[in-house]
Amino acid sequence: MLPDRRSFLIAGGASVAGLDSSSANAQLADDEAKAFVAAHVKKLRPLEIAAGKAWWNANITGTDADFARKEERQNVIDAALADKDTFEKLKTIHGYIRKATKDPNLVRQIDVLYLQYLEKQVDPELLKKITAKANAVEQKFNVFRAKVGEKELSDSQVRKILKESTNSEERQKVWEASKKAGANVEGDLKELVKFRNEAAKQLGFKNYHEMMLFLNEQTAPELIKLFDELDDLTREPFAKAKAEIDERLAKNCGVKVADLMPWHYHDPFFQESPAVFDADLDAPFKSADILKLCEKFYDGIGLPIGDVIARSDLYEKKGKSPHAFCTDIDREGDVRVLANIAPTEYWMSTMLHELGHAVYSSKNIPQKVPYVLRGEAHILTTEGVAMQFQKFSKQRAWLEKMGVKVENPKAFDEASAKVLRNELLIFSRWCQVMLRFEKGMYENPDQDLNELWWDLVEKYQLLKRPAGRSAPDYGAKIHICSAPVYYHNYMMGQLFASQVHHTIAKEVYDNAEPSTVLYIGDKKVGDFMKKKVFEPGRTLSWKELMKFATGEELSAKAFAKDFRTK
């Protein structure tokens, strides 16, 4: 008879906190872990459902009362996860769980909970300082207006001028004025970074960047390796795409390509594709029923979403959030989308995106997956799925097969292919700057951050540093304050989307060329997504899921293949 793995491992020597070498005690430990999880779920599940509903309501009504309730609900959850005694118990269990049980889902639940509780173990006084500082920065952002002469410009006015003006001098003034947002928060942001680093050190990390990655089951070396690979594979196609854009930008402003400066691009950070290709991508959507198209598409691939739509809030109204999101309220199928649908390509793509999140939820993650693990494997995997479906709104073949009439097919093809390609390439180079800057800033906050920022912008985005410029331009990007160490997940989501799509092309469509694979009406696509991506929920880490779904680790290969010059 084979030895019982559990007692074998424990008898095998390692002394485990709270355990001695007997399988009876291992059984006790196993029971203790199960009891911990059960108590957690009993306490947190109702709190999480209430918070989910409060969040939903606040975004629908926009009232102060609903926003206050939303914050209140979140505070109750944070307080529960911050509880010292509960964390001590969890830490002990986390220390021995691998040796105490054969149940991989129990180990995984303890691992996931450990990270959730760990994040909240910062000294409450320090946490208060961090929250206050972050709020102060955010508030300064909200009231900041770029000032040119005596004229104050809103964010959208800045964007409009950068999009439309053909006067280089005006562009420069507006761009420089918009960057003052950085100088405006520089002092607060630097303090915030120090506080965040202090919090990380309290929990045993070198700095905040390292801690945030750890909490999200990532490490800096593996990210840098992945982003280096992405850099190699996108450098040339990006340079080519940018050269083509530069030519048009220069022509529009009557300057030489060599004289193009950062203010000649259409947004303050060159994170988006400048609108230089005459394209009316909106035309086919003027008379299309976006909602019906989504329903038909998802239904056709065997991932129906009628129930989600019935629960959703999809059109503009007063007080409502102007954005879009998808939320899983109870992990039992109450999944909803908030949107503000208008007849444009943007909303077609946004709805495909949000409903992508919706199908990757407790709708398709079985109830037998434990509550703690009944969600997406990682933020990057759910963003990835959403992006995988989102791209179809820019493919004519897809639109036509879905019954949407495209009046000027040739113009649409040229523009849409270019826009999609440029968007992804430009975004990938911008993400390089964000990842590497944040890493550098938290590792060494006392270095010359102005210099670091422009070194990266020059290297990855191929923009020219204005002569002698030394200003905290990084500070003008609100994510650095409000969504720290997060940006790279958007990029990794794109890599995930390409890799899964290429796998579907290979396995479901018998090695078809990925760009021709449109999914329409193929229930096999839904089956693949359910079995290979959705059903494991969080029982697998994002890395394990990647291997499970595609047979390979996450890489930039598939993403880069989508840009090979044809």
Ligand SMILES: [Zn+2]
């Ligand atoms: Zn999303």
